Amino acid sequence: MQSDSTHTATPALELSRVVKSFGAVVALRSGSLRLEKGSIHALVGENGAGKSTLVKIIAGLYRRDAGALHLEGEPVDFHSTAQSKAAGIAVIYQEPTLFPDLSVTENIFMGRQPVGRFGRIERKAMRDEAMAIFARLGVRIDPDRPTDGLSIADQQIIEIAKAISLDARVLVMDEPTAALSGIEVERLFAVARSLRDEGRALVFISHRFDEVFDLCDTVTVMRDGAYIDTLPIAETTVDELVRMMVGRDVTELFPKLSAEIGDDVLVVEGLTQPGVFHDVSFTVRAGEIVGLSGLVGAGRSEVARAVFGVDPYQSGTVRVAGRPLPPGSPRVAMARGVGLVPEDRRKQGLVLDQSVARNVTLAVRERLARYGLIWGARENEAARTWASRLEVKTAALDAETGTLSGGNQQKVVLAKWLSSDPKVLIVDEPTRGIDVGTKAEVHRLLSQLAQRGIAVLMISSELPEVLGMADRVLVMREGRLTGEFDRADATPEAVMYAATAHEETVR
Amino acid sequence: MTTTATAPARPFVSGVGHLLKARETGIAIALVLVVVVATALNPTFVFSNDGFRDLLLTPSLLMVVAVGQAVVIITRNVDLSVGSVVGLTAYLTGRLFIDLPGIPIVVVFLAGIGLGALLGLINGALVAFAKVPALVITLGTLYVYRGINVAWTGSDRINASDMPAAFRALGTGKLVGIPILTILAVVVLVVAAWYLRNLRSGRELYAIGSDPDAAHLYGLRVTRRVLAAFVASGALAGLAGVLFAARYGTVSSNAGFGWELQAIGAAVIGGVAISGGIGTVWGAALGAYLLLTINRSLPIVGVDDFWQRAVVGVLIIGAIVLDRVLALRQHRRLVEEREETR
Numbered sequence: 088m089q090s091d092s093t094h095t096a097t098p099a100l101e102l103s104r105v106v107k108s109f110g111a112v113v114a115l116r117s118g119s120l121r122l123e124k125g126s127i128h129a130l131v132g133e134n135g136a137g138k139s140t141l142v143k144i145i146a147g148l149y150r151r152d153a154g155a156l157h158l159e160g161e162p163v164d165f166h167s168t169a170q171s172k173a174a175g176i177a178v179i180y181q182e183p184t185l186f187p188d189l190s191v192t193e194n195i196f197m198g199r200q201p202v203g204r205f206g207r208i209e210r211k212a213m214r215d216e217a218m219a220i221f222a223r224l225g226v227r228i229d230p231d232r233p234t235d236g237l238s239i240a241d242q243q244i245i246e247i248a249k250a251i252s253l254d255a256r257v258l259v260m261d262e263p264t265a266a267l268s269g270i271e272v273e274r275l276f277a278v279a280r281s282l283r284d285e286g287r288a289l290v291f292i293s294h295r296f297d298e299v300f301d302l303c304d305t306v307t308v309m310r311d312g313a314y315i316d317t318l319p320i321a322e323t324t325v326d327e328l329v330r331m332m333v334g335r336d337v338t339e340l341f342p343k344l345s346a347e348i349g350d351d352v353l354v355v356e357g358l359t360q361p362g363v364f365h366d367v368s369f370t371v372r373a374g375e376i377v378g379l380s381g382l383v384g385a386g387r388s389e390v391a392r393a394v395f396g397v398d399p400y401q402s403g404t405v406r407v408a409g410r411p412l413p414p415g416s417p418r419v420a421m422a423r424g425v426g427l428v429p430e431d432r433r434k435q436g437l438v439l440d441q442s443v444a445r446n447v448t449l450a451v452r453e454r455l456a457r458y459g460l461i462w463g464a465r466e467n468e469a470a471r472t473w474a475s476r477l478e479v480k481t482a483a484l485d486a487e488t489g490t491l492s493g494g495n496q497q498k499v500v501l502a503k504w505l506s507s508d509p510k511v512l513i514v515d516e517p518t519r520g521i522d523v524g525t526k527a528e529v530h531r532l533l534s535q536l537a538q539r540g541i542a543v544l545m546i547s548s549e550l551p552e553v554l555g556m557a558d559r560v561l562v563m564r565e566g567r568l569t570g571e572f573d574r575a576d577a578t579p580e581a582v583m584y585a586a587t588a589h590e591e592t593v594r
Numbered sequence: 595m596t597t598t599a600t601a602p603a604r605p606f607v608s609g610v611g612h613l614l615k616a617r618e619t620g621i622a623i624a625l626v627l628v629v630v631v632a633t634a635l636n637p638t639f640v641f642s643n644d645g646f647r648d649l650l651l652t653p654s655l656l657m658v659v660a661v662g663q664a665v666v667i668i669t670r671n672v673d674l675s676v677g678s679v680v681g682l683t684a685y686l687t688g689r690l691f692i693d694l695p696g697i698p699i700v701v702v703f704l705a706g707i708g709l710g711a712l713l714g715l716i717n718g719a720l721v722a723f724a725k726v727p728a729l730v731i732t733l734g735t736l737y738v739y740r741g742i743n744v745a746w747t748g749s750d751r752i753n754a755s756d757m758p759a760a761f762r763a764l765g766t767g768k769l770v771g772i773p774i775l776t777i778l779a780v781v782v783l784v785v786a787a788w789y790l791r792n793l794r795s796g797r798e799l800y801a802i803g804s805d806p807d808a809a810h811l812y813g814l815r816v817t818r819r820v821l822a823a824f825v826a827s828g829a830l831a832g833l834a835g836v837l838f839a840a841r842y843g844t845v846s847s848n849a850g851f852g853w854e855l856q857a858i859g860a861a862v863i864g865g866v867a868i869s870g871g872i873g874t875v876w877g878a879a880l881g882a883y884l885l886l887t888i889n890r891s892l893p894i895v896g897v898d899d900f901w902q903r904a905v906v907g908v909l910i911i912g913a914i915v916l917d918r919v920l921a922l923r924q925h926r927r928l929v930e931e932r933e934e935t936r
Contacts, residue, residue: 169813186808187805193797
């Protein structure tokens, strides 16, 4: 715990009411954060609460639209990562960003190597300093080997070594523990504490509450791109944090229509792929929307991709309408009436350079073809039917799909599958990056589909969306199903617990 | 978990050193083998006045161009225009001697290098600011530069008699028994190698090629470095153009034709990864040497003219396959090593 005197001192870094938007999407409405020297500060919030945007503004990767940023009491404005680095701010991203072909030492010092006469890099001095830093951190990493082949944990240690060599006063760690084992987490925490004791300010972003309570001194909660509250960790509880993170009314944005729920359509049993997901079993019935909730990286998309046959799985079975689906064949899955609306619609769901009509009819190409040729008229007719039914807003059916707004692109992806008359539709983050108005339309569409008897499996990181749309909610954490709730029992708190809690914090 | 960092065992360090060097060593051995075999079949390959001179002289110009090419490839780019740059600057050299009689040779060198650097700057600016892949941009400038060259030259050609004897002597002369051109090429090579190894900006070229996104996050000046790499490549091609005029005496509008492919081939054979971040200019220079020496020895070994290109192709593919195999093996080894020290 820090001493009381640091509270009154100038904060190491202070952000107040920082705003950032991308086009029409507001990523950060009002971000505030006050970092004290010699303290570890937790930053918590749901996916999409604006934590990463805030971090990227601190790192100089994004420039804020409004609001103030003070470093040691001085106003600053970073135009580049180099500037924020020079000011003594180091950011460690979830995925370490190192140069795989270069040595560990070079990775630590790149751009700031110690130089002697004629600007010649002093390799020995550089290597010695790397060794000294590793000695201080108490780790053994060969400074001469390339970083290629190192574990994520070691790569993070190198990122920390970078920060130390930079003598960073502010160190931001964005979900550093997501890929670490228990021992590695302990090692990281020991390092973090020793850095705190040297008087540096640390930010720790994590979804794991046990870690937040174990490591941090203060916690700031964000929600919907805005600052909610900052509390000393000793004066709060997991319950209070969860309440603050999710504490909003499930908006009326979700026009859930009642549908008649029929027979089991998609039955998944014991689906396992080592290291990715384990023993996942669930059922989706006709007319039912099943929400699959959990944190980013919990393995939800991977399960969806395995069911559809894009990714392999080692054991388990998938059955559609009673017939087993062979693994690894999206073609058969499509033929049996399964559709997948992928997470990254721009890359995986659409052919952006091609027309709306072409995209809508992609899944029914063969049905439209006669003598192996697709007739433009038939293609346009099919496309017109579905585009108008889904109210796709486009200048023309032959407009390039890439020119449409995010929401309308998503409707094109949905239209593609609907035209193929599916039995099961798996939608992965159906409203990510879509403005609020179109979101509601996508939700209405999904609801109508369920009403028509399609079994819908909806993966979403947005809790309100899951709770508002789903008849049943499944929760995954670290590759396993950790909760199943009926619509009536699915409270934000219960779902959050299942998604984040480690065994010791589960009641 | 150990709590103290100890110096890693030396054998490992030198092991990696060996592995990295092995690539250049391998090329050097192959080169020696080619020379030995060719000489065994025809002793004049080395043991004659002309033989020894050609052995050193022929690859010198390509070496200069390949060094520049390697610098660009290391940044995960490529410069297809170097052949055309050689052509333009070679013709410029002749033109300067004809139009400005008595022009100092040094000025001609500076003009050639300057024009090359300017053409490289155009490449670099288009790549760095327009964010179009270098392959496409420099394919375009390859034709544009060559087109300018053809329009300028027409059916004209520069002859040896158009250039002063002192300049021509550079192309054929020797210093302590070694062709001057070769000495120049080696100086260029040593300077480039020293720069890439010892200066921050040199190391940053490797970093940019290894992972451009990470380079951006590190706050490296990616645009400026890539631009500089293209300027360097252009300037070296310009130098090679001037030397071309000195060496061959005659310059027509197809001087340097196809050199870009030879230069890329040389770099790849020498172990410069086409995906950037790996390789040295030493390797590229040795690659240039091997490529042209094989070309010269094939007729001696009795390989039909028609097959020579195919042999070069096989060499390039072999080099890439070898690199891939070595890279995979090293990656596996590095992962295992990490497991062991746990």
